[in-house]
Amino acid sequence: MSEKTGETLLEVKNLRTSFQTDAGIVQSVRGISFHANRGESLGIVGESGCGKSVSMLSIMRLLADNAHLKADKILFNGEDLLHKTAKEMRSIQGNRIGMIFQDPMTSLNPLFTVEEQLCNPLMRHLKLSKKEAKARALKMLEDVGIPSPEKRLSQFPHELSGGMRQRVMIAIAMCCQPELLIADEPTTALDVTIQAQILDLMAHMKQEYGTSVILITHDLGVIASICTRVLVMYSGLVMEEGSIEDIFYRTGHPYTAGLLASIPKETKEKLIPIYGTPPDLLNPPKGCPFTARCPHAMEVCRQYQPPLVPLGEHHSSACWLHHKSVKAKIGEVKL
């Protein structure tokens, strides 16, 4: 697949997802556009509730039935996912797009063996016989670094440790050699030492299988370790998009700057938290959602949502600080 590296694999335009709840309509994703290229790792960062998981579940069509999904387009390898039937989606789910979830403790069915859970997609998508599927499953478990895979295959999830279970999840997601792997906070629920192992494993699997990865996390450190491009989300909107260098060294949005300032670093400078809480998505503000917490907030921020403006070749940011009138008045703001 390496010959096609660089071309667009997934393209999402103006995705909006909302949920009907008792309290009203929660607008979790409010019009985001992004793309993922073949062979690259895209990171999506943002705090809890910013819509990063919901947008991925929307693409995979795994939303609860009180959800409402709208988009201008969702193209996967040129195919329109938006108008596929549930049945057509199933030949993509687990086959061409694999997914790993946050909590390995609850993501595996407690009443079925690892073999059952791993062989099901193999037999379904690759049309393998039971025997072939088992052989393939064994190899997968070996690949994800599980010792004595024969024994593990017949075990139940409760007999495995958290890290082991996440390895099984990765094996399940990768067993059909998907073109895209969506990892939704794959290391959040794990111990720090295990986190590094799982990230290494994901990087290794990506290399070996030539899979593109979308990694969702709230941890910029995790992004830095394996991603090439980053999407910063806040309150259901994209705040900033760019390469890892753009985000870390040419930061273009006060929210990204806030996130960076709150990561512990080796130098003993003081950690600066972002004060306040994100806006209520039941009734989102009409202007920039970060206004309430932004140290640079102006009147215009409260009234108008800034569009994403290009700052470099692949770098763009949604902030009024980049507007010429603002620059004329207060000059370039160092973020």
Place this chain on the structure above:
Amino acid sequence: MAKYILKRLTAGIVSLFILVTITFFLMHVIPGGPFSPSEQRNVPEKILVQISDKYGLNDPLIVQYGRYIGNLLHGDMGISFKKQDTTVNELIAAGFPVSARVGALGVCTALIVGIPLGIIAAVRRGKLADGFSMVFATIGVSVPSFVICVLMMYLFCEKWKIFPSYGLRSWKGYILPVFCMAFSQIAYITRLMRSSMLETLRQDYIRTERSKGVPEFQVIGKYALKNSILPVVTYVGPMVASLLTGTFIIEKLFSIPGLGRYFVSAITDRDYSVVLGLTVFLGSMIIICNLVVDIMYAVIDPRVKITE
């Protein structure tokens, strides 16, 4: 496994023993006896004393108790005081198969209708099918069984004369009793299955199954069903015990010669040995059913270790 079953059965026997003891003394505390003058007005008092003597009812209570337990250990539950020449063992041997036949049909009907109905309601939550099954289920748990029986008898036996109102002579005789017995059970199972299935469908592992591209039919019928059936299994255990041993109201109203009809009459008649016999029999059924439930639970859920 064998060790576990043995342990549970031993514990069961101890519970039964406690049960028999309490029943025995409680029964004798109740005023009146099988041959007390107030019960048998037209029999001379002297003869009553003689009869009581014959059955050993004039001995001290503790002696009677010792004798009863001794006989029980040999599997002899004594003679009915009210039905001459009938032992309690014979009574149970005659009544239980009849009750069990109706009960087993009732249990099967309840499971066959209740489980799918609950699944459909959960899967189609908020839709018409859910609404219908929930209204039906709420009616089922809200209408007392005697009202259902009486209504069915009135409609099918009196008004339309489709089914006989008593006896089990043909298959037609079974339909109404089985239906009345299963009606509220279907409702309970439907409600239980629905809420359990809804809970399961919210779990992360179901999302994982879907993310693998598993068809909805298999997600629900295989992966979610195994998880959500557990509360139903727990409920069905005691239900089986009580349905198999006969339902008083149904046996009384439809004149079915089962065990259930003795529950009340034996006590009001102070037929001590029958009351005790029924207690022992029912108690053991409950204990056995609970044991079977626990074993089934462990078979379904590998996290439950029954050897401990």
Place this chain on the structure above:
Amino acid sequence: MPTIEPNEPTHSLSMTDEIPEALLAPLSDSEREKETISRPSVSYWKMCWMRLKKDKLAMLGLTVLVIMTLLAILVPMFSPYTYDQTDFAHPLEWPSALHLFGTDKMGRDIFVRTMYGARISLTIGFTAAAINMVIGVLYGGIAGYLGGMVDLVMMRIVDILTGIPSLIYMILLMMFLGNNIQSILIAMCLTYWITTARMVRAQILTLREQDFALAAKVCGLSKWQILIHHLIPNSMGSIIVTVTFLIPSAIFQEAFLSFLGIGIQVPMASWGTLANDAIEYLFSYPYMMLFPASAISITIFSLNFIGDGLRDALDPRLKK
């Protein structure tokens, strides 16, 4: 699926437009403050009540129950007949303007008797539920919180109690204590609290391991204070739901016992007694069965709707 149109962010001001000077003023802290959460915070119980109010079936159930209670209180007070007043000149009369629900074999007015029966049935239902809630919560709470040997012994007792053929025991107790409301209540206290106790124990077992319980311990609260002030209030939602379903089953049980003729005795009237009275006239005077049977069914129907609504309102996770 409802069509939801999320309001899209307005890009009415583009990057190429000039921004008016007035909009470039920096916001003060207090002005930014206004942008933060505008939703008023609502207490848990108030939120539950708001959710319950939206549940049409539960509200219908509540209305029916209130009407039934009012009728039960008022009808026997203002009716020209009393519940035990016989009138041998007019036995077995079909419903008419004079006797709304007709009369029974002794000429007693069935309307008054049904409403009088509502008093007894509702009293038994609510009292039995309250008593069993107290026993169940204390028993389950103590077993769950103390744990160890105490828990083991207490749960063994519960196991033995579940092995009891409860019908036989209730009848035995009723014979021993006599046929009145008190003995029905006592008979029900035998095994009714077991579900509540089991549920509370399971809840306490998980709650006591949680950090807030540890925090309370660190603050120096005694075991009992933690149990009473922290653990039990936290499982109140599930307790209330269990109890709401205890009420209908207590009413059921009373009706059942009285229907067998070993509960409330004539001339007193409960719904079960009335149904028992009616059974011999079922084919000739079905109205006698119709009214008490409908009264029980409607009441229990409402209670179940309230219970379902409460469950959804207290734990919305179970609904959505």
